[in-house]
Amino acid sequence: MLIIGIHGKTLNDDDRIWLSSPQVSGVILFTRNYANLDQITTLIDDIRMERPDDPFLICVDQEGGPVQRFREGFTRLPALARLGEIFDRDPKLAVALAEEHAWLMASEMRAIDIDLSFAPVADLARGNLAIGERAFHADPAVVSELVQAYARGMHLAGMAVTLKHFPGHGSVTADTHFDVASDPRTLDELRTTDLVPFVDGLATGAEAVMLAHVTYPEIDTFAAGYSRTWITDILRNELGFTGIVIGDDIGMAAAESIGGIAERIEAHRAAGCDLILACSPSIVEEAVGVSADLPACAAERVESLRGAVAPTWESLAEDPKRDECARRLAEYCVHPQG
Numbered sequence: 190m191l192i193i194g195i196h197g198k199t200l201n202d203d204d205r206i207w208l209s210s211p212q213v214s215g216v217i218l219f220t221r222n223y224a225n226l227d228q229i230t231t232l233i234d235d236i237r238m239e240r241p242d243d244p245f246l247i248c249v250d251q252e253g254g255p256v257q258r259f260r261e262g263f264t265r266l267p268a269l270a271r272l273g274e275i276f277d278r279d280p281k282l283a284v285a286l287a288e289e290h291a292w293l294m295a296s297e298m299r300a301i302d303i304d305l306s307f308a309p310v311a312d313l314a315r316g317n318l319a320i321g322e323r324a325f326h327a328d329p330a331v332v333s334e335l336v337q338a339y340a341r342g343m344h345l346a347g348m349a350v351t352l353k354h355f356p357g358h359g360s361v362t363a364d365t366h367f368d369v370a371s372d373p374r375t376l377d378e379l380r381t382t383d384l385v386p387f388v389d390g391l392a393t394g395a396e397a398v399m400l401a402h403v404t405y406p407e408i409d410t411f412a413a414g415y416s417r418t419w420i421t422d423i424l425r426n427e428l429g430f431t432g433i434v435i436g437d438d439i440g441m442a443a444a445e446s447i448g449g450i451a452e453r454i455e456a457h458r459a460a461g462c463d464l465i466l467a468c469s470p471s472i473v474e475e476a477v478g479v480s481a482d483l484p485a486c487a488a489e490r491v492e493s494l495r496g497a498v499a500p501t502w503e504s505l506a507e508d509p510k511r512d513e514c515a516r517r518l519a520e521y522c523v524h525p526q527g
Contacts, residue, residue: 190458190486191476192217192248192435194468198224200235207473208239212480214491215246217468218303219258226262226301226502233302244491251294251306254322263297264515266290267522269310272335273326275521284338286521287325289514291342296511299347299499307351307399307435309339311386312359319364329385336386340393347497352390353399354437355424356413357383365402365443375407376423388428396494397433398424400462402443411460415447420461433494436462439476440469451479458483463490 192215195204207213216236223229233247250256254268272290276283291309298306313332314324325335340350360383363370372379387398400414409418414436424430436457439450447456450472457465463486467476505511 190214190454190463190465190480190483191473192246192464192466193473193476194219194470195222195236195473196470198222198228198232200232200239203470203474205239207477208236210477210481211243211485212477212483214244214464214486215248215304217248217250217466219249219468223259229259230301230502237302244488244495246304246491246494247302248305248307249298249303250308251298251303252308252310252323253290253294256323264293264511264518266294267518268322269325269335270314270322271522273314273324273331276326276331276335280334282521284334286518287335287338288342288345290518291339292346293342293511293514293518295343295346295348296500296505296508299496300502300505302496302499304496305349305351305397305494307353308343309336309350309352309390310354311336311352311390312354312357313383313386315360316362317359317364318362319366320359324359329382332386333389336390337393340390340395344394347499349396349494349496350390350393351397351399351435352387352395354401354403355387355398356401356405356419357387358401358403359383361403363443365437365441367442369443369446370401370403372403372405373407374405376405379405379408391428391430395432397435398430399435399437402437402441402446404446411456412443412446414444414462415453415456415460417460425461433463433490434461436465438466438468440467440472450475454480454483 190212253266310323312324314327325332361370361372404412409416413419439453
């Protein structure tokens with residue numbers, strides 16, 4: 190049920206207690222958990238040893254650009270916005286680079302035994318303070334084409350695809366990490382704009398969808414991650430999605446709209462979320478405690494997001510495709526400031 194954040198670069202006693210809870214289905218790693226390649230592989234091995242007998246997810250946000258948790262020792266990935274800029278000049282090249290970006294990112298993560306990088310961002314680049322250059326483009330059709338290419342690349346590398354942040358976070362200004370966000374548009378307006386990349390991304394076989402902590406009052410009074418209208422009626426029944434629904438971090442300011450930690454977890458569950466992020470260790474103890482009497486996410490649901498068989502880091506380092514993808518991304522995806 191929960192995907193939790195842990196304290197630091199090694200497991201401490203609290204982390205181990207949390208990991209022993211059957212309600213904890215995975216861990217999400219951050220920059221605070223990373224020093225170098227040897228350290229992170231040791232940490233991942235230690236986490237695996239705490240849960241050897243059931244499916245368990247190790248996750249990260251390795252999007253590239255401003256959101257890349259592991260940098261030293263890994264390919265420095267350009268922001269997705271660079272691919273959108275290339276699309277305006279050369280659509281065919283941008284699509285190829287999007288697939289290569291995805292394959293390279295996912296291959297490096299799988300080579301160190303990370304199951305999921307929560308990607309791609311399918312939001313529109315329309316001024317949101319949290320999304321910014323994490324999004325491909327402002328045009329739904331362009332985003333859709335690049336999202337589909339990105340999904341293909343991730344699947345080639347053996348990683349499940351997570352479309353985020355459904356039904357679209359990019360067209361409101363507020364950063365939900367710090368503020369409540371509300372989008373006044375109607376469902377018909379969203380169908381022709383922000384929802385387009387998600388609908389097309391689902392057609393690629395995306396295994397997971399992460400919900401936005403954004404409220405769309407014309408559709409429901411609850412934020413999307415707490416909304417049965419969005420999750421059950423629209424995402425599952427109308428769009429036919431049968432995969433994993435993930436609630437974004439319950440520690441974000443916009444998540445507070447429903448109440449305390451217990452209320453947030455219950456609201457996500459009631460709306461239809463399979464997994465719920467609790468990223469800050471400061472809230473994990475309470476989240477694990479209030480989840481103790483709730484059913485864990487079914488093993489087969491967790492297993493559906495596990496990474497496929499992957500190369501070792503050594504064999505990936507010797508793969509000429511890795512070097513070629515990195516070279517092409519560095520050549521074409523130049524930041525506007527150099």
